[in-house]
Amino acid sequence: MTAQFPPPVPEAEQRLLSHEELEAALRDIGARRYHNLHPFHRLLHDGKLSKDQVRAWALNRYYYQAMIPVKDAALLARLPDAQLRRIWRQRIVDHDGDHEGDGGIERWLKLAEGVGFARDYVLSTKGILSATRFSVDAYVHFVSERTLLEAIASSLTEMFSPTIISERVAGMLKNYDFITKETLAYFDKRLTQAPRDADFALDYVKRHATTPEMQRAAMDALTFKCNVLWTQLDALYFAYVAPGMIPPDAWQPGEGLVAEGAPAAATAGAPAAFSGSDVPRLPRGVRLRYDEVRVKHVLLAPERTFDLDDNAVAVLKLVDGQNSVSQIARTLGQTYDADPAVIEADILPMLAGLAQKRVLER
């Protein structure tokens, strides 16, 4: 196939834009490509996502938050003068805080805990989508490798973030009963931090993009960054909305959560009791198997085997990640001609016991 010649660059794009024209061109990029336009955000803000889909967003976005100060440290290291470094270092403080328990990363962890995650699971980043990692890492590399002007221009998406943040906070509070103001506290500070940062970066770009090529490079950097944000939402949509193809090793609903009703301090310890509406499932790597030698069913977990009594086997055969505890009890009630309520009362402690041994989750 023959490559097409690139279209000739229109005259207007080759001349130096005034500061106002440059700002208008940058804003136009945001108006067409910022992630407020992405269908995943529309669903998120309009209350159309399930709790698990909101969890997937919170979990993946943690990686972005965690890497922002790494990106800013890479940029800081390239700034040639003390005054610029003094200004830029505030961004690192905003995210890392001045002491333990402070800062944006900590507040994002609170958000993730607020939707049910165990802190250690979020910190491990093991459940995030590869596409999240790729895009965020691409941002860090871009800032490390491109010109300072491009690195600073790539942060200009923040010009558009106060609008999306206000819309998101209002929409999520209105539409999800599991979201509280405390859960979303992360965004409070961003409403003042983002405009401050964006104003500085915009001023820098206007003053330092002194040729048409440099202005074009700044616009391309902002476009790149819009794509960094957009790609993360594409991946979330594909995995958790439609077609719902969760890649191997990425977070599966039910994983990494603190059992509902359990106090936060018990995070790393035992999961709390199940209720009838919970949908139990076997964690990744755990399987129900018939052991030919022992002539009985066992639960196979990595490097462990659990013996099961007949009742547990009957229940576990119905654990498929779809049936709730009450549905399982009803099916068993029909099979054994017994009262489902009595069965449910019997199996709830059994399920909690299995969860305690980490061979069952919801």
Ligand SMILES: O=C(O)c1cc(C(=O)O)c2c(n1)C(=O)C(=O)c1cc(C(=O)O)[nH]c1-2
């Ligand atoms: O909630 C959002 O939609 C959103 C967007 C952006 C952005 O536009 O890059 C940032 C943030 N939040 C944010 O919280 C944040 O700390 C941040 C830092 C940066 C950056 O590029 O340095 N962008 C953003």
